[in-house]
Amino acid sequence: MDNPFKITEGGVEYSLGKFNGKSVLYDFDKILIYLDAKGKLLFGEKFKIYDEDKDILLKLCNYFICDKENCKKNGIDPDKGILLSGPVGCGKTTLMKLLRHIVPVQRSYEMIPCRNVIFSFNHLGFKTIEDYGNTKFFCFDDLGIEPPGRFYGKDLNVMGEVLLSRYELYLQSKHRIKTHATTNLNAEELEERYGNRVRSRMRELFNLIAFDEGAGDKRK
Template identity: 80%
Template sequence: MDNPSKIIEGGVEYSLGEFDGKQVNYDFSKILIYLDAKGKLLFGKDFKIYKKDKALLLKLCSYFIRDKRSCEKHAIDLSKGILLSGPIGCGKTSIMKLLRHLVPRQRPYEMIPCRNVTFSFNHLGFKTIEDYGDSRFYCFDDLGVEPAGRFYGKDLNVMGEVLLSRYELYLDTRHKLKTHATTNLNAEELENRYGSRVRSRMRELFNLIAFEEHSQDKRR
């Protein structure tokens, strides 16, 4: 019988908890062992789980394994996506790339750098907005620091338009659509970048989960 509490990586079997035949009772300490091993496979032997990040990881893991009790405790809405914020180099992108592998049976999301979305708009125009306003699941990486969009002399806040499209689709699919993002900006900076209307929609699209303001730059 297929056991969803086990994942095999590099020929090694990792247990994430106990499977009772109906559901997995996850064990966070076992999840951390798996994430550390998978992180080393994805990003190299220097990858590690930092002790000071464990509280944040607990929230994120609770969301991805759909632990309703833990999510309620941390005021996380399972119908929304994740907006992971924190200073440059704290590991936001790596963590979102890594957590896709924790629940292989769930529908995966694509990691898309926001600058690539803008470059696509500059080349293809409004087709880009349509392309990302579809039913696929995305994590838009580095939201808020992408360049301005321009197509045939018309300037556009491209990611703002994409988020508005995603929000409309989120409503149309009765909150089944998932949009995630990472950002270095705080709430005030995001509002300055995208305006109050987009910021309001972002509150409805995302659970905000944030690294500590003074998290170390792990790339140094």
């Protein structure tokens, strides 16, 4: 791809910034125009970028375009993944599905509902944990509200085990193997759900970016 900051969708070319001969200087307003257009293509004409989400979007965009200066200002580590938290219906899943498109040259991640991981474990057992402990990039959607896993009568906190596997992988890989997730739970609730050990690993795996607790349900 000659111009990674230019993306064509539906026959229209969107420029996300300009090239100064060394690097791309991204323009947040232009990124928003592209995200609005791409969002409508992916999710339908009712999709819109909400003004109250722009702060979150700016942080996420800085992360995805690897703007090191702005990431540093916001305490974001570009080597870690994103844990996007917020109330039900605030748009976490939509944003994580959408934002991977602004950097088509970067390695993308697969969106996986956590409940699907549990269903897989209930059928296949521990092979599931191996399957998700591989070198693919994943975004685990709706972390913390998945049902418990059970295989041959044994209960297991499956997503906790998957996160521990992903953490080991993250430590071993020179090119950091990224794990992202969305959750409705806060830090205390996550610790209650997965225990202190997993929670401390999550701090090393993820940058926490949180919607305001009062963020409205956009699905209504």
